[in-house]
Amino acid sequence: MSRQSNRAGDPRKVNGELFTLTYGALVAQLVKDYENDEDVNRQLEKMGYNMGIRLIEDFLARSNVGRCHDFRETADVISKAGFKMYLGITPVVSNWSPAGDEFSLLIENNPLTEFVELPEGHNALNYSNILCGALKGCLEMVQMDVDVRIVQDQLKGDSITEIRLKFIKRLEDALPAGED
Amino acid sequence: MPIFNYSLGIYSHYFFSLSLSLSLSLSLSLSLSGVDIERSSLSVNMSGGKQRISNLDKPLGKGRPEVNIATFALLFSEIVQYCQNRVYTVPELQNKLSELGYHVGSHLLDLFFLREKGYKREIKLLNMLLFVKSNLWKTLFGKEADKLEHANDDERTYYIIEKEPLVNKFISVPKDKGSLNCAAFTAGILEAILNGANFPAKVTVHWHKGTTFMIKFDESVIARDKVVEGK
Numbered sequence: 278m279s280r281q282s283n284r285a286g287d288p289r290k291v292n293g294e295l296f297t298l299t300y301g302a303l304v305a306q307l308v309k310d311y312e313n314d315e316d317v318n319r320q321l322e323k324m325g326y327n328m329g330i331r332l333i334e335d336f337l338a339r340s341n342v343g344r345c346h347d348f349r350e351t352a353d354v355i356s357k358a359g360f361k362m363y364l365g366i367t368p369v370v371s372n373w374s375p376a377g378d379e380f381s382l383l384i385e386n387n388p389l390t391e392f393v394e395l396p397e398g399h400n401a402l403n404y405s406n407i408l409c410g411a412l413k414g415c416l417e418m419v420q421m422d423v424d425v426r427i428v429q430d431q432l433k434g435d436s437i438t439e440i441r442l443k444f445i446k447r448l449e450d451a452l453p454a455g456e457d
Numbered sequence: 458m459p460i461f462n463y464s465l466g467i468y469s470h471y472f473f474s475l476s477l478s479l480s481l482s483l484s485l486s487l488s489l490s491g492v493d494i495e496r497s498s499l500s501v502n503m504s505g506g507k508q509r510i511s512n513l514d515k516p517l518g519k520g521r522p523e524v525n526i527a528t529f530a531l532l533f534s535e536i537v538q539y540c541q542n543r544v545y546t547v548p549e550l551q552n553k554l555s556e557l558g559y560h561v562g563s564h565l566l567d568l569f570f571l572r573e574k575g576y577k578r579e580i581k582l583l584n585m586l587l588f589v590k591s592n593l594w595k596t597l598f599g600k601e602a603d604k605l606e607h608a609n610d611d612e613r614t615y616y617i618i619e620k621e622p623l624v625n626k627f628i629s630v631p632k633d634k635g636s637l638n639c640a641a642f643t644a645g646i647l648e649a650i651l652n653g654a655n656f657p658a659k660v661t662v663h664w665h666k667g668t669t670f671m672i673k674f675d676e677s678v679i680a681r682d683k684v685v686e687g688k
Contacts, residue, residue: 288599291529291623293522294568295561295597299529302560303536310543324539328531335527363528388522392564394512407532 293365297391304404314401321403322410329414332363336415348444349373351421352380355412355442364388368440378444387431387438395432403427408440420448517571521596530627537628537639547634551641551662558645565646566653569593578654582674582682585656586615589647597646598623603667613674617647620667640668647672 303324307317336342340358345351352370360382361367368382389405403409409425416423422445429439540553570578573592579585586605594602608614622640630637641662647670648660657675662668 287523289526290523290599291526292597292599293524294565296524296529296532297522298561298564299536299557300532301564302557303532303539305560306539306557320539324532324535327535327538328528331531332527363525365522365524388524391518391522392512 293388294391297388300389300407301393308399308402314399314403318401318403318406321406322413325407325410325412326414327410328407329411329416330418332411333415333418336362348377348380351416352382352442356382359415372439372441374443380442381428382440382442384438384440390432390438393432400433403430404432405430405438412440412442417448422446422448517568526623526626529623533624533639533642534627536642547637550637551639554639554641555645555648555660558642558647559649560645561642562646562649563653565597566650569596569650570654580685582656582678582685585651585654586617586672589650590617593650594619611673613676613679615672615674617670617672618666618668619643619670622668625668636664638662638664638668640670644670 304317304321307320308314311317311320336359340362342354342358345354356368356370366384366386366388368384370380371383372381373379387405389408393404395402395404405427409427412425413423416425424441424443424445426441427438428441429435429437431438536557537550537554540557541550544550544553569592570576573596574588579588590602590605594600602617602619604616604618606616606618608616619640622643624642625638625640628639644660644662648658651658651660651672651674656678658678659673661671661673663671
């Protein structure tokens with residue numbers, strides 16, 4: 278009857294709307310539990326970080342992506358492999374800084390924000406902040422300290438959602454024994 | 458439209474001709490292009506500003522987006538951890554998860570009835586339960602629920618049995634919290650859907666043949682259904 282019934286369900290995939298709404302339920306709960314938007318942002322980033330440090334293992338195990346040689350390659354892998362694999366979207370990499378240590382991911386169809394409207398009085402809320410945390414967590418596990426933040430947000434009336442990533446330093450200490 | 462433009466052309470020709478004495482045809486084309494430019498600049502202004510487009514202005518997506526199961530599982534894991542840090546007991550934790558599920562379910566209900574049921578509501582109890590077991594389960598979790606049963610001793614109680622619910626797939630329950638079943642989240646979704654469709658019910662989750670969702674309907678639902686079915 279429904280289109281769904283004709284399709285063989287992929288066991289490695291989950292209904293995106295269930296995911297979107299589940300995330301929405303979480304954010305709504307956080308907004309209820311915390312006093313201000315900054316605290317919610319912080320909590321979302323923390324949760325994203327926790328997800329990121331575990332997600333990277335799954336990614337490395339399944340994607341066959343080797344070591345990146347420079348930050349530009351990293352940016353490509355994040356967009357074309359990482360986002361594609363886990364959220365089903367491919368953000369555009371752009372706005373490189375002249376030094377090549379800073380770029381933006383431009384997201385047009387953010388699956389997190391489908392069905393979402395920010396109510397009045399939550400202008401400081403970065404609804405998709407979990408993405409920042411996840412990116413930071415992932416990159417930290419591959420020895421990169423990167424500053425990640427949302428600079429444009431479609432929920433706040435911008436035409437696109439832009440996440441800015443700035444390379445800070447390599448984390449040499451975290452190198453596991455036996456590598457290199 | 459051409460008539461409108463033409464008359465406008467005459468008008469501007471009238472003003473132009475006072476000072477410039479342009480030919481009629483020239484002023485007509487001028488005014489035509491003038492109208493066009495005006496219109497296009499108007500549309501630029503409207504879309505270029507920081508005007509928020511409400512969700513209701515956008516068409517409801519037809520496609521079924523999918524995300525990786527790992528993304529969902531990790532998100533759910535964070536949700537469980539967050540809830541766990543804010544409660545003391547297992548029942549409290551399950552309640553909290555159920556509340557979040559309720560939030561999800563109440564939003565899903567509209568989507569389902571718009572897309573799958575062609576705007577029609579369901580008024581028969583059994584059909585509603587079958588819809589939940591088949592369509593809803595399949596859309597949400599990629600498969601039908603394993604079983605739907607009716608309690609022998611209580612006509613208000615139904616069971617939906619699912620051997621391995623999606624949300625429990627990657628969860629190993631710690632020994633000291635043996636009774637915890639995180640599918641309470643799914644129970645919350647079910648409860649919201651049933652309540653939203655005007656079949657008030659309580660849905661609880663139990664470890665039995667995998668996971669069993671016990672649906673206990675309100676008296677009124679059973680009484681109404683008897684009238685509807687003409688029994």
